[in-house]
Amino acid sequence: MVTIADVAQAAGVSISTVSYVMSGKRTxxxxxxxxxxxxxxxxxxxxxxxxxxxxxxxxxxxxxxxxLRSGVDVHVVMEIVAGIVREARAHQYDILLLTSDDAEGxxxxxxxxxxxxxxxxxxxxxxxxxxxxxKLSAPSVLVGLPQGADGLTCVDFDFEAAGRAAAERLIALxxxxxxxxxxxxxxxxxxxxxxxxxxxxxxxxxxxHDIPATVHPCPTTHESVAVxxxxxxxxxxxxxxxxxxxGALAHVAARIAALGGRDAIALCPEDIxxxxxxxxxxxxxxxxxxxxxxxxxxxxxLAGEPTPKVRLLPPVLASGRPATTA
Amino acid sequence: MVTIADVAQAAGVSISTVSYVMSGKRTxxxxxxxxxxxxxxxxxxxxxxxxxxxxxxxxxxxxxxxxLRSGVDVHVVMEIVAGIVREARAHQYDILLLTSDDAEGxxxxxxxxxxxxxxxxxxxxxxxxxxxxxKLSAPSVLVGLPQGADGLTCVDFDFEAAGRAAAERLIALxxxxxxxxxxxxxxxxxxxxxxxxxxxxxxxxxxxHDIPATVHPCPTTHESVAVxxxxxxxxxxxxxxxxxxxGALAHVAARIAALGGRDAIALCPEDIxxxxxxxxxxxxxxxxxxxxxxxxxxxxxLAGEPTPKVRLLPPVLASGRPATTA
DNA sequence: GTGAAAGCGCTAACAG
DNA sequence: CTGTTAGCGCTTTCAC
Numbered sequence: 001m002v003t004i005a006d007v008a009q010a011a012g013v014s015i016s017t018v019s020y021v022m023s024g025k026r027t028x029x030x031x032x033x034x035x036x037x038x039x040x041x042x043x044x045x046x047x048x049x050x051x052x053x054x055x056x057x058x059x060x061x062x063x064x065x066x067x068l069r070s071g072v073d074v075h076v077v078m079e080i081v082a083g084i085v086r087e088a089r090a091h092q093y094d095i096l097l098l099t100s101d102d103a104e105g106x107x108x109x110x111x112x113x114x115x116x117x118x119x120x121x122x123x124x125x126x127x128x129x130x131x132x133x134x135k136l137s138a139p140s141v142l143v144g145l146p147q148g149a150d151g152l153t154c155v156d157f158d159f160e161a162a163g164r165a166a167a168e169r170l171i172a173l174x175x176x177x178x179x180x181x182x183x184x185x186x187x188x189x190x191x192x193x194x195x196x197x198x199x200x201x202x203x204x205x206x207x208x209h210d211i212p213a214t215v216h217p218c219p220t221t222h223e224s225v226a227v228x229x230x231x232x233x234x235x236x237x238x239x240x241x242x243x244x245x246x247g248a249l250a251h252v253a254a255r256i257a258a259l260g261g262r263d264a265i266a267l268c269p270e271d272i273x274x275x276x277x278x279x280x281x282x283x284x285x286x287x288x289x290x291x292x293x294x295x296x297x298x299x300x301x302l303a304g305e306p307t308p309k310v311r312l313l314p315p316v317l318a319s320g321r322p323a324t325t326a
Numbered sequence: 327m328v329t330i331a332d333v334a335q336a337a338g339v340s341i342s343t344v345s346y347v348m349s350g351k352r353t354x355x356x357x358x359x360x361x362x363x364x365x366x367x368x369x370x371x372x373x374x375x376x377x378x379x380x381x382x383x384x385x386x387x388x389x390x391x392x393x394l395r396s397g398v399d400v401h402v403v404m405e406i407v408a409g410i411v412r413e414a415r416a417h418q419y420d421i422l423l424l425t426s427d428d429a430e431g432x433x434x435x436x437x438x439x440x441x442x443x444x445x446x447x448x449x450x451x452x453x454x455x456x457x458x459x460x461k462l463s464a465p466s467v468l469v470g471l472p473q474g475a476d477g478l479t480c481v482d483f484d485f486e487a488a489g490r491a492a493a494e495r496l497i498a499l500x501x502x503x504x505x506x507x508x509x510x511x512x513x514x515x516x517x518x519x520x521x522x523x524x525x526x527x528x529x530x531x532x533x534x535h536d537i538p539a540t541v542h543p544c545p546t547t548h549e550s551v552a553v554x555x556x557x558x559x560x561x562x563x564x565x566x567x568x569x570x571x572x573g574a575l576a577h578v579a580a581r582i583a584a585l586g587g588r589d590a591i592a593l594c595p596e597d598i599x600x601x602x603x604x605x606x607x608x609x610x611x612x613x614x615x616x617x618x619x620x621x622x623x624x625x626x627x628l629a630g631e632p633t634p635k636v637r638l639l640p641p642v643l644a645s646g647r648p649a650t651t652a
Numbered sequence: 653g654t655g656a657a658a659g660c661g662c663t664a665a666c667a668g
Numbered sequence: 669c670t671g672t673t674a675g676c677g678c679t680t681t682c683a684c
Binding site for chain 2: 001044046047048049050051053054059061064068069074075077078079081082085086089094095096097098099108111112113114220221222250251253254275276
């Protein structure tokens with residue numbers, strides 16, 4: 001193994017000079033800098049991460065708790081994680097994947113100084129991890145906006161604004177009765193923050209326009225077709241539908257298109273929307289961007305920069321096929 | 327921060343004794359052991375991971391390159407990763423998530439001694455990472471069975487046997503013309519090892535029974551319905567269908583059921599199969615188990631235990647609804 | 653059965 | 669602008 005001492009010797013300088021060349025923490029003459037860099041290059045020197053973090057008291061590692069099996073929204077979770085990893089690497093950080101849903105894992109990672117900070121996904125209102133986080137010395141960021149997380153830094157997509165945007169768009173298209181086909185019942189019953197915020201925004205906007213609206217849980221499977229049928233049977237005057245359910249999207253959209261005369265808008269990542277040509281519009285769920293935004297927030301915290309407690313990414317509406325004239 | 331010295335002082339012993347109590351690497355009298363353990367408990371002592379790995383020259387971290395955005399098979403990828411993380415933790419290992427598809431990332435992680443070993447998913451035949459792996463000192467395991475990985479340790483599901491099993495089951499059900507509706511064209515064109523092995527097994531078994539069979543790529547979207555229609559239009563005598571395509575499964579199975587008089591078997595994780603009630607049978611793709619098997623393999627390598635170069639998990643057929651009498 | 657002490661490879665004072 | 673050196677917290681020889 002090549003150590004800093006080898007590099008120092010090869011370059012004919014002291015080890016501290018090598019260290020300072022690599023960190024840039026003090027001014028070095030161009031000449032020695034060149035010599036050191038050549039030695040580093042030739043020896044393919046890679047600083048020993050543990051030695052570095054032992055001495056510097058920081059690991060350049062961020063711990064991540066991601067829901068690896070929620071069943072729901074796998075695609076979105078993966079994109080968020082991809083965004084996190086990409087952004088972290090862009091700032092010289094690595095990601096340590098912690099087992100999900102485990103407050104002890106957070107204590108372990110920070111207690112053993114394995115990570116400088118924590119990133120948490122899929123945190124619920126009464127989640128014991130929230131209390132644990134507050135006690136830890138390491139900074140943390142939640143991807144999401146759970147109740148009871150006051151004071152903790154949260155980054156999320158603005159689901160409430162997305163709900164409003166979808167409602168307003170459907171209303172602008174001329175629909176006078178609309179419905180939201182949403183997450184599976186389990187998700188709603190867990191009081192998942194995003195699902196509640198989405199329907200709150202949707203219903204509020206509809207109420208402001210005096211447009212009757214309903215919200216329907218929906219399984220992620222093929223059974224979702226039956227949900228569509230049931231909703232339209234109960235409320236035949238529904239002509240505008242807003243879909244937020246990754247697994248059911250294709251089925252639901254196909255069914256609505258088959259029945260004709262209606263508009264369907266979905267909230268989902270753009271690449272998913274493109275595979276569903278019958279959508280009138282879609283609101284992009286910028287999952288990867290959400291991951292990078294959360295990572296930027298945690299890096300800002302680590303850098304001691306002032307960081308807003310809550311950051312919500314605004315929704316953007318994208319057009320699909322021409323609208324049905326309602 | 328609580329250090330080993332604090333524990334030693336509290337227990338009235340030397341730091342080496344504390345170290346040996348924790349590692350169990352030498353015999354300690356029950357009495358001092360108790361005293362040390364009480365001190366550890368009371369102080370909530372957590373050994374500093376970097377200090378430990380600097381001194382011990384091992385990190386207890388496994389680097390993982392997982393495809394975070396393949397688009398295809400997200401569900402399976404997540405389950406594999408979940409299995410990896412769970413098994414790793416069960417053996418006191420953590421997982422460092424490396425950015426995918428990046429040979430330099432492998433060099434960086436091992437060169438900086440951030441990881442003891444590497445786990446790679448989604449490796450292709452001509453993948454530059456294979457060459458890189460060979461040069462590294464750290465042991466590695468591939469989840470998959472790419473060509474050109476001779477000598478490297480590989481763990482995968484036995485797709486070829488699964489293809490055979492599906493064919494034989496359809497034939498046993500009485501079908502005399504069968505088809506495999508498989509991965510999207512992109513996947514097949516990348517010469518993804520698992521897709522090729524699956525169809526090889528499927529076609530071989532059919533040939534042995536003199537049953538004509540065909541293999542059809544299929545998009546993961548709703549367009550898959552059109553593929554079904556095209557296949558059955560071209561070969562109306564096809565009554566047995568084997569599906570291996572996570573995204574398309576629900577659509578394809580629904581279409582086949584709607585057309586009637588046919589049997590459909592799928593290769594997918596069991597929990598997915600359960601959401602598709604019209605399947606006659608399914609072959610479980612034990613994704614989580616695959617992750618843990620790969621992890622056990624790498625841990626065995628790290629322990630210096632003899633480990634087979636290739637380990638293939640055998641397929642298991644599970645019955646769904648009663649078969650169509652063909 | 654237990655302790656003392658020499659590193660592990662690096663960072664960051666401190667000293668020129 | 670550069671070098672010397674004291675740790676960082678732990679593991680592991682030696683030594684008793």
